[in-house]
Amino acid sequence: MTLFDRLQEETQEQQARLNSLPLIRHGLKGDISKQQYIAFLTEAYHHVKHTVPLMMACGYNLIDKARWVQDFMAGYIREEIGHEQWILNDIEAAGGDADLAKTARPSAACEIMVSYAYDTINRVNAYGFFGMIFVLEGTSVQLASHAAEAIQKKLQLPDAAFIYLTSHGEIDQEHIVFLQTLLNKVEKQADKDWIVHTAKRFFKLYGDIFNEIWQA
16 A cells, blocks of 8 residues: 555545535535635635745755755646745635635634644654645645635625635646656655644644634
8 A cells, every 4th residue: 555545545544524514515515605715815825834844844854854845846846836925815705804814813713733843843854844835735636626616606705715725726736746756756654643633633623724724
């Protein structure tokens, strides 16, 4: 069994729990308010802006353990640069205030997820970042495009308000292939186990962000 298949199998419970959250269930039907959509984009901005720094930290911390990671991360970084600006543009197009979103404090759940990512990379085992990629990219592929279509139809917002969701639904399919290649190069069992562990944690942490938005 490949590590990617193992991740799919051993996180089924966590995936099901995430997909059952009210905001996701309602979002897939388009049954959310414009305020909730903008709140989702705001939280996305506050974790997406850390994607490139996290990738750089991951590559740096694995330089002695797996120098090959740097080549993979270099290409990934080039693709991810500027995605947080897409989100700010979406907020403006949806009738929100991008400057306000940019300067607002992230939710506690978002702060904790980002902090856990940095702590995992810098203190424990940088391979754990692959678990975060598995969760965020995999969730995006499964949900982003479907949710964008339903929400746009319900809220009657322009295409320009959904660049982040629609583009990630397509781009992240390529990133999943990238992730499978990356995971296949991990050799040590302890590193593989840690990636599975962190993926389970990130499903919970990512879900907490959706719950905070729903309960606001």
